Amino acid sequence: MVTILSYSERADLQLELASLANELISKLGGGVSVSALIGYNVKGNADMLSKYFDRVFIIDSENLKLFDLSNYVSALMEVVNKVKPDIILVSGNRRGGAVASALSAVLDVGCVTEVVKVEVINNDVITYRSAYGGLGQARTRVLTTPKIIAVKPGAYQRSTVTKNGTVEELKVDLKKSEIELVDMKPKEAGVKLNEADIVVVAGRGVKKREDLQMLDELAKILGGVLGCSRPLSADLGWFPNWVGMSGVTIKPRLYIGIGVSGQIQHVAGIRDSKIIVAINIDPNAPIFEYVDYGIVGDLYKVVPKLIDELKKIRQR
C-alpha cells in the first residue's frame, strides 16, 4: 500500500497529478492518493479535488497569501508528517518546482524536477527528464523515501477517474513572511499554446511586429494558434509567452516554425510534436535537423504563397 501526496498551487495541475498518482497506485499494488490544498482562501477547491483524490488536506492561512517558499514548505511538511507519503508529486511550474526542491532540502530526501514520464519497473520508480539543457533525455531514480517528483505541466492529462474523497482541514502556525509584496502586474493570458492542435511559431526571422499578421492569418486558416520563440517575447515583448524549454512545452499534431533557427532550448519544447515543419531562409539552420518537412526560402515570399494556396483549398 503506497501513499502518494500531490501538491500544486493550481487546481488544474492537481488534476494532472491525480492521473499520475492513480497510475502509480495501480502499478505499485494499490494505495491512497492524497491532495494538499495549500494557500489563502483556497477552501473553495476542496470539494472539486475530493472528486479526484482519496483524501484532501486543506491548509488555509493568511500567511500563505504571498508566495513565501519557507511558509509553503512548512505547510506542506504538516501534511507530509500527517500522511507519511512514499511519493510526493508536485507540479513543476515555477512556484511548484521551487516548493519541491525546498521540501527536499528540509526533508533531507531526493527530488527530481522537469519530469516528463514516470515508469514502474520491478516496483522501482524510474523518472524521465530532460538532460543537458533539453538536448537529450535522462532516465533517473530518486534513492530515498519519500521520493519527490516534480512533473512538467502538460506531461499528464487531467484525471477523469472520479472518487469520493474525504476533506480535512489542518491548522498550522505560520510566521508572517519576511518578504513583502509591493507590486504585482498580471500578465495577459495569451493563447493556451499547449492545448492547441496546430501551432505556428514566429521566430526572429520575422522582422517587424506588423508582419505577425501574416503568420496569424496562416495559423487561423489552419485552425491553429500563433506562438513565438523566446526573443520575440522576452526581448521584443510581442507575446506574453514563448515556446521552448524555459517557456511552454508543446506537443501539437502540427508545428510550423517560421524564421526559427532551432536552437536546442527551443527544440526541447517542441520535440514531441507529431509533425514538425520549418520555413527558413538558411539551408544550414539547425531546425532542419529536427523537421519532417522543410522549406528553404524567404518567409516573406513563401508564407503569402502558402496562405493563397490554402485559401484555394478551403474554398473548394
Next chain:
Amino acid sequence: MPNIIVCVKHSYDVQQLRYDKTSRKFLLAEAPKKMSDMDRRAVEEALRIKEKHGGKVIALTVGNQDSIDTIRQAYAMGVDEGYAVIDKDFESYDTNNVALILAQAIRKIGNFDLVLFGSASTDGYSRQVPPKVAMYLGLPFINFVREIRLEGNYVLATSDYEDGLYTYRVKLPALIAVTLDINEPRTPTPAAILRASRKPVTQWTLKDLGVGALKKYFEVLDSYMPETPRKHVIFDASSDDKIPDAVQKLIDALRREGVI
C-alpha cells in the same frame, strides 16, 4: 556597501555538445564548458550593483579542477574574489550535495548581504540548487528575478511568474535567483582575460568546509539523445520560380499526413 556572493556553475556548452550516432550517448569528454548562461547574468547584475553602491563581488563555484575556468571568466568580467570548492567526484553529485556544499562555503566566506544564482543552470536545468541553499541557510529567497534594486538595507526584486510580475521587498541578507532577461552581460576585453588568468583563486576541499561523506539522494541511470525519427524532406524555394512547387509539395505532404 553590499558584499555579494554569486554562485556560478561551470556548465557544458549544450549548444556544442555532440553525441555518438549509434550509441546515442553524449560525447562529454570532448565537450566544451563555460560559465552557465544565467550565472553570467547574475555576475553582471552583481557588478552593476557594485558600480552603483560599492561593496565587493565574490564568485563561488563547486566542481572539478576545470571549474576554476569559470572563476577566471568571472574575474575577467570584473569580480573581486573567486572561490572554488574542488572535488574530483563532482560529476556524481546530486543537487542536494551541491546545495549543501554551497551553503557551507557561503557560511565560511561569511559577511555577505546578497547571494545571487541563476534560476537554472545551462546543463543541469534542475532549478533545485537555489531554493535548497535558501533552506539550508534559512534566509529569504526570491526566485525568477528579472529586476533588482537596492534601497538601503532592503532589496526590491521583480519575480517573473507564469501569471504575472511580482515585485517583492525584503531586508538583507537575502538570496536571489535571476532569469536570462535581467540584463545583457558584458564581454570581457582581451586585457581583462589576461589579467584574470593571473588572479589567485581560493581553493577548498570538502574537508576544509567540514563536509563529511555525502549521502546519495538521486542517480542518473543513463542519458542519451532520444530517437525521434523525422522524415527530413526539404523543399527548395530559394529562388522565386521554385516557390509555387515547394509550397504545393508541402501542402500535399501535410494532407497525406492528415494534419491539415
